[in-house]
Each structure stands twice: as C-alpha cells, then as structure tokens.
Amino acid sequence: MPGSDETPPTPIRWPGGASCAVALAFDLDGPTGNALIDGSIWRNPSFFTLGGYDVWRALPRLLDLLSDQGLPATFFVPGWVVETWPAQCRAIVERGHEVAYHGYEHEAFWQLTDDEQRRVMARSLQIFRDHLGVVPTGFRTPSGDWAPRTAELLAEAGVLYSSSMRGDDRPYLIEIAGRDRPLVEIPGRWELDDYASLAYQRNPNFPAGLDRIAGYETTFDNWRREFDGTRRDGLCLTTLFHPKVSGKPGRLLLLERLFQHMRDAGDVWFARCQEVAEWWLAEAYP
Numbered sequence: 001m002p003g004s005d006e007t008p009p010t011p012i013r014w015p016g017g018a019s020c021a022v023a024l025a026f027d028l029d030g031p032t033g034n035a036l037i038d039g040s041i042w043r044n045p046s047f048f049t050l051g052g053y054d055v056w057r058a059l060p061r062l063l064d065l066l067s068d069q070g071l072p073a074t075f076f077v078p079g080w081v082v083e084t085w086p087a088q089c090r091a092i093v094e095r096g097h098e099v100a101y102h103g104y105e106h107e108a109f110w111q112l113t114d115d116e117q118r119r120v121m122a123r124s125l126q127i128f129r130d131h132l133g134v135v136p137t138g139f140r141t142p143s144g145d146w147a148p149r150t151a152e153l154l155a156e157a158g159v160l161y162s163s164s165m166r167g168d169d170r171p172y173l174i175e176i177a178g179r180d181r182p183l184v185e186i187p188g189r190w191e192l193d194d195y196a197s198l199a200y201q202r203n204p205n206f207p208a209g210l211d212r213i214a215g216y217e218t219t220f221d222n223w224r225r226e227f228d229g230t231r232r233d234g235l236c237l238t239t240l241f242h243p244k245v246s247g248k249p250g251r252l253l254l255l256e257r258l259f260q261h262m263r264d265a266g267d268v269w270f271a272r273c274q275e276v277a278e279w280w281l282a283e284a285y286p
C-alpha cells in the first residue's frame, strides 16, 4: 500500500457483502493529446476524425450498452472535449454516470510546472461547471504519470481521488503533507487498457513496429481472467477503456460479453470511482 501507513481491512469489506468492486472507467479523449497541443492535428484531418469518432459515434453506443446492462461508469474527459461537444458530454451525466478530470487538452502533467497544473485544473473546473453543472471529484492523469507535487495540487483543487497510478489492485491512500484527508488512489493496470490490445492507427503509426491488433477472443479471455482473479481475491478492478478504441461495432460485442460475465457472478459491487473512493475513506477512517 504505497504512500500510506494505513493497512486495508483483510479481507476487504465491500458494500452489501459483495465479493469485489468493479469501477468501469472510460477515457473520452476525443482528438486531444500531443497533436492538438502542438496544432499539427489541423494538418491531419484523418487523425482528427479518429478522435471525433470517439464522441460522435462510439460514446452514444457505449452509453446505450451501459444502460441496457444497468451499469454505472466513470468517464474521464479533457476539458477541451467538454467545451467542444457539450451536448454529447451532458448525455453522460444524464445517464447517471460520473464525469471526472483528465486535463484540458490531455497534457502530460509530469511535464508541467506547478502553476501550469493549477491552471489546467482551474480551467477544467470552470468548463465542467459551465457546460455540465458538475464539480468533479476525481482525476486520471492523461499521460500515465505525474510531477512531484501533482498529488498535493490535486488535493488543493478539491480532488478526492485519483485513478492514475499502478501501485496495487485495491485502492490505497496517498497522504498529503499538511492535510487531514489523504488522496484516494484507485489504480488501473495496462492489462485492462484497451490500447494494449486493440489500438491501431496509421499516421502517426501506433503501435510502432507492431502492425496488428490482438485477436478478439484472446482479448476477451485476458479481460475475463483479470476479472475472475479480482473476484476470487476480493479486490477492486477499474478499466482504462477508450470509447474510440473499444466502442467500435466488433469491440462493443467484447464489452457486452465482459459485462455480462461480470454480472453473471451475481455478487459484484459495480460502482462509480467516486463511490469506491468514498467507501475506502470511510473504511480507513471509521
């Protein structure tokens, strides 16, 4: 349990005596990222459409699937996506899901100064408030890493939890100097990142040197086994899925099967990340 002296209860107690926690989470990046930040995306229309597909086409389909299965989820959304497609993002909230911080243009937080990180958080908050009427409590770093003082700056910005690190397969607490309340970390894993098996694009080439995607049966089997292990050991699973990657027609069938497999277990606590964070804090500070 890195960053904290607290020890988690053993076995972990989940609400209602559930076997494990599943916090489905999606990063709705749209066309944000390096190409948007440096402006090169405007010379690469096809790459822009790949990002636009995320919000226009994949998101509504994914929201329908979640509604059909009665599952809650958390969407980490860059501020730029919210202000560019407010109606589509409002649908996330209207369907009962959580929206949370993911940078403004998907900046690499580890490359930003303290003040630059503060500005990204403040601008994002304003956008979430103005367009969605929401004050987010969660954050996922857009770049897979953060700067030395990021955790402190998140706490300063009123953030309750992060889902950015990799240090456990349960939530854990990150103590913040000078603050009573620690930051809850709900760690994800690359095995449950759909980019690792299903992303493929040209110009820019990704993944470099690996000109194929994984078989869908193999991908489903990997994800299913990660869930089965999580359930057997009573842990917490979150996903790093992206609508533009796994919200395509064939991949959506994988998600449908995966969600059904999880629901068939009959004893899983499906929750938004914020609920997991609140539960974890309450358990750590009874």
Ligand SMILES: [Zn+2]
Pocket (backbone or CB within 6 Å): 027, 028, 029, 102, 106, 142
């Ligand atoms: Zn992202």
